[in-house]
Amino acid sequence: MTFFRHLKKIPKSEKYRLSATLLLMNTILSPDSDKSIVMIGLMGAGKSSIGRRLADALGLEFVDTDDEIIKAAGCSIADIFELYGEQAFRDLEERVIERLLQEPRCVIATGGGAYMHPETRKRIDESAVTVWLRADLDILVERTGRRGGRPLLEQGNPRKILKSLIDERHPVYARANIIVDTGPDGHDITVQRIVQALTEFAKASA
Ligand code: S3P
Numbered sequence: 001m002t003f004f005r006h007l008k009k010i011p012k013s014e015k016y017r018l019s020a021t022l023l024l025m026n027t028i029l030s031p032d033s034d035k036s037i038v039m040i041g042l043m044g045a046g047k048s049s050i051g052r053r054l055a056d057a058l059g060l061e062f063v064d065t066d067d068e069i070i071k072a073a074g075c076s077i078a079d080i081f082e083l084y085g086e087q088a089f090r091d092l093e094e095r096v097i098e099r100l101l102q103e104p105r106c107v108i109a110t111g112g113g114a115y116m117h118p119e120t121r122k123r124i125d126e127s128a129v130t131v132w133l134r135a136d137l138d139i140l141v142e143r144t145g146r147r148g149g150r151p152l153l154e155q156g157n158p159r160k161i162l163k164s165l166i167d168e169r170h171p172v173y174a175r176a177n178i179i180v181d182t183g184p185d186g187h188d189i190t191v192q193r194i195v196q197a198l199t200e201f202a203k204a205s206a
Contacts, residue, residue, distance in 0.1 A: 036100075037107045037198070038124050040115040040173055041133035042165055043150050044143035046182050046190065047109040050133060053191045055107035064109045068096045077111075081151035094120050101127045112165070113152075116172055125175070129201065131194055132176035137163055139183055177201055 037054070039047040048064050055062035066077060069092050073080050080089045093111060097120050100108050108128070115121050115130075124130060135143075140162045144153055153161055173179075178197045182190045 034105055036103075036105050036128045038115075038128040038130050039107065039109045039133060040124075040130055040176060041112065041182075042135065042140055042162065042169060042173075043112045043153065044140040044162075045112075045133040045135045046143065046187060047112075047133055050182065050187050050190050050194070051107050051109035053187055054194055057191055057195060058107065061104075061106040062109070063100055063106055065093060065096050065100065065114060066109075066111050068100065069093055069111075072096060076149060078149050078151050078154075086151075090117060093117070098123060112169070116169055121172070121175075129178065129198070130176040131178045131180060131197075132173040133182045133190070134170075134173070134179055135182050137166060140166075 037051075037058075037060075039051040039054075041047050048066075051064070052062045069080070069089070070076060072092060072095075075083070077089065080092070090113070093114055094117060097108075097110065097114060100106075101123055110124075115124060137159070141159050144150060144158060144162070148154075152165075155161065178194070178201055180190060180193045180197055
C-alpha cells in the first residue's frame, strides 16, 4: 500500500523513465536491442511530437527526417516540391533515411510517404523496429489543420486527400512491428502505450 502511495507521487515523466528502464532491461537479451525505432503514419498522426517524447522517455536521441531533408536541401519542404518536384523530395528522403539507419540507436520520425517507398521500407524493416501511429480521419484533419507546409494537402480538399491516403497507405503501414492508436487522449498516454507495446515486442523477439 505504502509502495503504491509512493508511486502516485512520482511525476509522470519519471514514471516514463521507470518504464523505459524496465523496457531496456527487457531488451538486453533481445536481438532487437540495438535497433532504432522508426515512427510511421500519416501526416498529422503525431510522429514527431510523440516520437520526441518517446525518445526522451527511452533516453535516446530523436531525429525527424523532414528536418534532416530541410537541412540537406537548405530550403523548406514546400519549396523542394515547388522548385524540384515530389520525386526530388522522395530521392532526398530515401538518402536521408538510409544514412540515419546507420547511425547509433535513436527514435526516427519519418514523413508520411517514406514507408511507402519499397526500397526505403525494406531498409527500415531490416534494421529498425517500426511503430505505426494510427489515427482516424477526423483526428488527422484536425491536426493537419493546425500547421501548413504540407504540399500534398494543398492540392485540393485536405479531408478528401487524407481519406484517399488512408485507403492507399494504411494497408502498407499495417506491416509495422507495433501498431498504436493515437486519438484525443493526449500524447503522454500514447507514449505510455508505445513503451508498453515495445516491451511486449522485445519479450516476444527475445
Ligand atoms: C508527406 C508527409 C510530410 C512530408 C511531405 C510528404 C507525405 O511529413 O514528408 O510533405 O507524403 O505524406 P509529415 O507526415 O511529417 O507531415
